[in-house]
Every structure is written in structure tokens, then in C-alpha cells.
Amino acid sequence: MTGPDRTMRAARRGAAVALLVGALSAVLGATYAHRVAVDSAQERFDLSGQRATAGLEQELQAYIDSLHQVGAYAAVGPVKPPADVEAFVRETGVFERFSSLSGIVVLRRVAPEARADFLAAMRTVQPEFTIVGLGPLPPGAPSYVIEHHVPGALDLPLFPGLDVAAIDSVRTELEWRGARGEAGAGAIQDDPSVRRIAEQLDAPGLTPMLEGFDFFLAVPVDAGGDAGRGETTWVAAPIGGFDEVFARSLEGQPTDVGMDLTVNLTGPAVTDASVRQVARRSDPPGTMADAAFSRELTFQTSGIDWTLTVWSSPTAADPGPVPLLVLGFGLAASALAGAVVLLRGVGRARRAELARLEVDHERVRAQGDVLAAVTEAVALIGDDGVIRAANPAWDRLCGRSPAAPGTETPDVGRPYLEVLAEASDGDLSLLAAAIERVRSGGTARAEMDVALRTDGTRWWCSVRITPMEGPPHGLVLVHRDVTDRRNAERRAERRASHDPLTGLLNRTALEHQVTGAILHAQGREGYLGVLFVDIDDFKALNDTSGHAFGDAALRAAAARLTRSVRGGDLVARFGGDEFVVVLAPLESVAAAEALADRVLRALDTDVRVGTVTHPLSASIGLAVAPVAEVEQVTALIDAADEAMYRSKRGGGGRVTVVQPTLR
Incomplete structure (x- = not known):
């Protein structure tokens, strides 16, 4: 075979190889572009669900807070005439804001031994007031008597004095929730006691009347034992749905997302699914079964569990024309490369070699164009960790x-981790370990978040690491901005662990953190201490100056308390006007007493809001024990709580110190 023939044969083989490699590169590029588009759509969908959940939590909490405001007005302080309660409800505008609110019922829990005192108190404003029961109650069971009824969208024939405790689903729900201090959601559909009461009273219209609303919300109010009327008042709200809450919380959400809001009712089983589904938005065509994405999200407001089901339209995962454009461009580029090889192959061996190099150049250019079509920052690195190629978005990521x-990015030929470290705002050791696991085959892929800082702004980037088909072997690293997701997660974590009024740790977060503090202190000399702080006469301050002043006083007390303790001490709002400080290890009991005195002096001050000034003082209990004896801090908290009550009985404005025996 002559030299030219061998050259032509080699050229044909080279052209075929170039065409095949180009086609495979085009297919891989199109597949990758499709995957990136679907992942982006999934992330947008997940973000919509998170925003919807946050909006619903806020609106539902506002709903519950509005009911609590009405209950606090009706229950706390002197007995209110019905006209005053109704006027207060109208002034709040609660019915205008929440159109699904069928009405507001103020229920008083009255123990059997307190009925006489309760009747006497109520007859001071309603002389004809009497208790009318719907049926017999279990022995020793309390009554749930209507003090006030303000009708809303549904005018139920309820009247003051009606005892609804005979409705099993109502009584059991309120007793169970009341023991926990939580709000509740229940329904009376399918409750046998409703039909039994209707038969006993010969009132066939009672059942449809009581079942005229879907479910009810019940919000507890601590009445403080005022006027001998019991200690707990419930604000019950018959609800016909939450469409207006749903619509208001979802303003600005994408129209291609459908949503169902479901309340997880307690009490007797409810067979009617429409009762649990309290709101729906189904803007996109099709159903959840046809959706490209769907997700079920659960959350809780004041003890009530909710489920939000979110789904997308069937076309939400459609990647659009980009994958096809990438595929077409790659095939065209590979065909061009093959043609160049054939044209270059008709000359001598040297020209054939030059043609082969030209094909390589064209193939690399085509792969670079595929990367350029991807909007996310992509870097290709070899097994040695050196950058082989990157797209324009990578340059923007680096600032x-x-x-x-x-032209190539200036980072080609530089170690990937060295380049990223120039924009990093944290330690990259975990990312380096993840890259090594994927490179060595320890895992098929990895993804983690890293903090970056470009142009003076700190943001979060998700790095997805996948192997690159070879040869040549290496890794594909895709970078995506996840700052919004990280911020949403951080806000959710803070809401779960901090008191919204004072910004201090809440009770749950304190219990979690103090366990670690005890373990850290074990084996050390010294003492552990707990301060239990209660603001003196806070209820009177609230009654005389109003809740806004009371909230301002609590914020001021929290700030002064935080400034008066040490940096390593844990400060939390335990509830109401009570605060707890878990002291880091101290050298002596005297050191703990000195710290308690400093807190007492810090809280002995005046609070001023506008033109109103009120003096503050506190009753403090201090419990101290050697570190070696403390296994559970709850024992110290209980001892400090008891010591605080001794301070309060002694007139307040003082510290009582105890050293309990824990072993």
C-alpha cells in the first residue's frame, strides 16, 4: 500500500473517531444541561414551598394571637359585660381580617367546687346568668361554660351560661390541650355525643347546627384566678376555612404551584376529608398526580399541627430548548471536525499529523462552548486537582x-482549592476531603455548602462533585448560589430556639444547650449555679399600664439581665415574666451570691415608655451545688424556682440562696 493510500486510510479513521467523540461529547453536554435545568427547577420549587410555609406560619400565628387578644380582654380583670366584649371584638377588626371566622366564643373552665363563685361573679354584670348543661358529665369533670358569644359569619344559637362540656370531642380536646398550655384544633363531625345530646333534648336541629362549621380553634388564656372564675379561659373559634389566610400568606408566590393546607385535627376520628383540608390553591392545570414535583411540608403553630402539600405543573421540569441547542451545536462541531480531518488527510504524513492536531483543537473548542452555555459556574479538574477548563460563570464566581x-480563564493550570481559597470566607478542609472521596471512588458523588466572599459580600455556594467520564479522568464541580436557602434555614433555627419578644434562648433551647455545658464542666473543680428570676408585680403592671408596656418592660429586663451576667452564662426566658440563668462554673458559693446581687441591682430600676414610668424589681432564687454532684440541671432549676418563691413571699426585691443536696 502506497504512502498516500495509508495517509487517506488513516485520515478516514481519524475522521470517524473525531465524529464519534464529538457526538458523544454533544450527548454528554446535552444530558448535563438537561440535568442542570431540572435541578434548578426543583430548587425553585423547593424554595417556593419554604416561602409558602414561612408565610402560612406567620399568618396562622397572627390568627391565633388575635383570638388570644380577645380572650385576654374578656378573661383577665373584672367581669366584662357582653356589650363591652362585643365592642372590643369589633374594634380589633378580627372579623374583617379573617372572613372565615364563624364566631368567637369565650369559654370558662369551671371546676365543680367553683360553680357557686363563678355564678356570683357573672351575675354582677348579667343578673339572669345561669348555667344550662347539654347533658350529664363524668363524675368530677369540669364545666366549660360560655361567658360570651360574638357571632361572625355564622350566627350560631349559642348563649351565655351554656355548658358544652357534654360534647365529648370539645371536653377531651380542651382538657388535653389545657394540661400542656397549647392551642388546639378539633372537630365535632362524627362525634356520637352530639347525636346523643340531640336525642336527649329532643332537638333534632342541634346536630346540623353544631356541624355547621368545619372545625374549631381553641386558644387558652391564663385568667389568673380573677373574680373566683377559675384559672383558664378558652377562646373557641368555629372556622369555615382559611382561604383568606391562605391567599394573604401566598401573595407573590409563583402561579404554577398548587397547594393544599390541612389541619391535623385531634379528638374523635373525622371521616370527612373536606374538614381536614381547610384551604387550597390550584392555579396550574392538572392535578398533583400529574405534577413534575410535589412535596409535603409540616409545621406547628402554638401546638397545632398543619400539613402543607405543594405541587407543580406537569411542565415545571421542562428544560426548554437549551439541551437541544447544546446537542445540535455539538453534533455540528463534531461533523466539522471530521470534515477538517478528511481535508487535511490528502497530503503527506506531516500534513496528516497537523490535521489531527487541528481536530483536537476543534474538539476542545466545542467542549468549551458546551460549558459556556451552562449558567452555573463549572470547573473541570484533573486527578491532580488542577483546573483543566472552566466556563465564564466561574470567572464571575471568583469576582x-x-x-x-x-480565550481560556486565567485559572486553567492552577490548583482548584488554591483558587477557591482566594474567594473563600471559611475553612475548605471538608470540601477537600469530599473531593478526595469522589476522586478515589469512595462515593459516587458529593455535595456541600461553602462560604464565599466576593466584592465584600458574604454568600453561600453549593459545590456538587461528580466524576468526569474519561479518559482523561477527573472531576466536574458545579457551583450554585444557595444563599437564600441558607438564610431561610438560619431564620427557622433562630425562631425555634429563641424567644421572639426578648431575643433570649427559649426553654427548649436552654435545656439542649445546658446538657452540653454540664458535660463540659465534668471533672472540673468549683460550683454550678442557677438563677431563677421573676419580675415582681408584673401582672399588676400589665393590668394598669397595658400589654405594650409589659412587653417593653420584659425586653428591658432581658437586656439588663444579659448585661449583668458573664459571657459564658446561659440566659433564657422560661415563660411569662420568668427568666433562668445557668451560671458557668464558679470558684465558690460567694462568687455565685455576688453575681446574683449584681443581677438584683441591675433589675432594680424604672422602665419608661412614652410618658409612663413604672418601677421594676425582681425576686431571685439562687441554687448552687458542686460540679461533681450535678448530673441533671433540672434539679438545680427546681431548687432555684422554690427559692425564688421564698423571695417573693418575703416581699420581693431580694435573693434567696439554697444549696440543695443532689446525691
Whole structure:
């Protein structure tokens, strides 16, 4: 075979190889572009669900807070005439804001031994007031008597004095929730006691009347034992749905997302699914079964569990024309490369070699164009960790303008981790370990978040690491901005662990953190201490100056308390006007007493809001024990609580110190 023939044969083989490699590159590029588009759509969908959940939590909490406001007005202080309660409800505008609110019922829990005192108190404003029961109650069971009824969208024939405790679903729900201090949601559909009461009273219209609303919300109010009327008042709200809450919380959400809000009712089983589904938005065509994405999210407000089901339209995962464009461009580029090989192959061996190099150049250019079509920052690195190629979005991630068309990024040839460290705002050791696991085959893929800082702004980037088909072997690293998701997670964590009024740790977060503090202190000398702080006469302050002043006083007390303790001490709002400080290890009991005295002096001050000034003082209990004896801090908290009550019985404004025996 002559030299030219061998050259032509080699050229044909080279052209075929170039065409095949180009086609495979085009298919891989199109597949990758499709995957990126679907992942982006999934992330947008997940973000919509998170925003919807946050909006619903806020609106539902506002709903419950509005009911609590009405209950606090009706229950706390002197007995209110019905006209005053109704006027207060109208002034709050609660019915205008929540159109699904069928009415507001103020129920008083009255123990059997307190009925006489309760009747006497109520007859001071309603002389004809009497208790009318719907049926017999279990022995020793309390009554749930209507003090006030303000009708809303549904005018139920309820009247003051009606005892609804005979309705099993109502009584059991309120007793169970009341023991926990939580709000509740229940329903009376399918409650046998409703039909039994209707038969006993010969009132066939009672059942449809009581079942005229879907479910009810019940919000507890601590009445403080005022006027001998019991200690707990419930604000019951018959609800016909939450459409207006749903619509208001979802303003600005994408129209291609459908949603169902479901309340997880307690009490007797409810067979009617429409009762649990309290709101729906189904803007996109099709149903959840046809959706490209769907997700079920659960959350809780004041003890009530809710489920939000979110689904997308069937076309939400459609990647659009980008994958097809990438595929077409790659095939065209591979065909061009094959043609160049054939044209270059008709000359001598040297020209054939030059043609092969030209094909390599064209293939690399085509792969670079595929990367350029991807909007996310992508870097290809070899097994040695050195960057082989990157797209224009990579340059933007590093805080500079993209390289000119046809030129490489200046980072090609540099170690990937070295380049990323220049924009990093944290330690990259975990990312380095993840890259090594994927490179060595320890895991098929990895993804983690890293903190970056470009142009003076700190943001979060998710790095997804996947192997690159070879040869050449290496890794594909895709970078996506996840700052919004990280911020949402951080806000959710803070809401779960901090008191919204004072910004201090809440009770649950304190219990979690103090366990670690005890373990850290074990084996050390010294003492552990707990301060239990109660603001003196806070209820009187609230009654005389109003809740806004009371909230301001609590915020001021929290600030002064925080400033008066040490940096390592844990400060939490335990509830109401009570605060707890878990002291880091101390050298002596005297050191703990000195710290308690400093807190007492810090809280002995005046609080001023506008033109109103009120003096503050506190009753403090201090419990101290050697570190070696403390296994559970709850024993110290209980001892400090008891010591605080001794301070309060002694007139307040003082510290009582105890050293309990824990072993």
C-alpha cells in the first residue's frame, strides 16, 4: 500500500473517531444541561414551598394571637359585660381580617367546687346568668361554660351560661390541650355525643347546627384566678376555612404551584376529608398526580399541627430548548471536525499529523462552548486537582469579568482549592476531603455548602462533585448560589430556639444547650449555679399600664439581665415574666451570691415608655451545688424556682440562696 493510500486510510479513521467523540461529547453536554435545568427547577420549587410555609406560619400565628387578644380582654380583670366584649371584638377588626371566622366564643373552665363563685361573679354584670348543661358529665369533670358569644359569619344559637362540656370531642380536646398550655384544633363531625345530646333534648336541629362549621380553634388564656372564675379561659373559634389566610400568606408566590393546607385535627376520628383540608390553591392545570414535583411540608403553630402539600405543573421540569441547542451545536462541531480531518488527510504524513492536531483543537473548542452555555459556574479538574477548563460563570464566581471569547480563564493550570481559597470566607478542609472521596471512588458523588466572599459580600455556594467520564479522568464541580436557602434555614433555627419578644434562648433551647455545658464542666473543680428570676408585680403592671408596656418592660429586663451576667452564662426566658440563668462554673458559693446581687441591682430600676414610668424589681432564687454532684440541671432549676418563691413571699426585691443536696 502506497504512502498516500495509508495517509487517506488513516485520515478516514481519524475522521470517524473525531465524529464519534464529538457526538458523544454533544450527548454528554446535552444530558448535563438537561440535568442542570431540572435541578434548578426543583430548587425553585423547593424554595417556593419554604416561602409558602414561612408565610402560612406567620399568618396562622397572627390568627391565633388575635383570638388570644380577645380572650385576654374578656378573661383577665373584672367581669366584662357582653356589650363591652362585643365592642372590643369589633374594634380589633378580627372579623374583617379573617372572613372565615364563624364566631368567637369565650369559654370558662369551671371546676365543680367553683360553680357557686363563678355564678356570683357573672351575675354582677348579667343578673339572669345561669348555667344550662347539654347533658350529664363524668363524675368530677369540669364545666366549660360560655361567658360570651360574638357571632361572625355564622350566627350560631349559642348563649351565655351554656355548658358544652357534654360534647365529648370539645371536653377531651380542651382538657388535653389545657394540661400542656397549647392551642388546639378539633372537630365535632362524627362525634356520637352530639347525636346523643340531640336525642336527649329532643332537638333534632342541634346536630346540623353544631356541624355547621368545619372545625374549631381553641386558644387558652391564663385568667389568673380573677373574680373566683377559675384559672383558664378558652377562646373557641368555629372556622369555615382559611382561604383568606391562605391567599394573604401566598401573595407573590409563583402561579404554577398548587397547594393544599390541612389541619391535623385531634379528638374523635373525622371521616370527612373536606374538614381536614381547610384551604387550597390550584392555579396550574392538572392535578398533583400529574405534577413534575410535589412535596409535603409540616409545621406547628402554638401546638397545632398543619400539613402543607405543594405541587407543580406537569411542565415545571421542562428544560426548554437549551439541551437541544447544546446537542445540535455539538453534533455540528463534531461533523466539522471530521470534515477538517478528511481535508487535511490528502497530503503527506506531516500534513496528516497537523490535521489531527487541528481536530483536537476543534474538539476542545466545542467542549468549551458546551460549558459556556451552562449558567452555573463549572470547573473541570484533573486527578491532580488542577483546573483543566472552566466556563465564564466561574470567572464571575471568583469576582472578575469573564475571559474574552475564544480565550481560556486565567485559572486553567492552577490548583482548584488554591483558587477557591482566594474567594473563600471559611475553612475548605471538608470540601477537600469530599473531593478526595469522589476522586478515589469512595462515593459516587458529593455535595456541600461553602462560604464565599466576593466584592465584600458574604454568600453561600453549593459545590456538587461528580466524576468526569474519561479518559482523561477527573472531576466536574458545579457551583450554585444557595444563599437564600441558607438564610431561610438560619431564620427557622433562630425562631425555634429563641424567644421572639426578648431575643433570649427559649426553654427548649436552654435545656439542649445546658446538657452540653454540664458535660463540659465534668471533672472540673468549683460550683454550678442557677438563677431563677421573676419580675415582681408584673401582672399588676400589665393590668394598669397595658400589654405594650409589659412587653417593653420584659425586653428591658432581658437586656439588663444579659448585661449583668458573664459571657459564658446561659440566659433564657422560661415563660411569662420568668427568666433562668445557668451560671458557668464558679470558684465558690460567694462568687455565685455576688453575681446574683449584681443581677438584683441591675433589675432594680424604672422602665419608661412614652410618658409612663413604672418601677421594676425582681425576686431571685439562687441554687448552687458542686460540679461533681450535678448530673441533671433540672434539679438545680427546681431548687432555684422554690427559692425564688421564698423571695417573693418575703416581699420581693431580694435573693434567696439554697444549696440543695443532689446525691
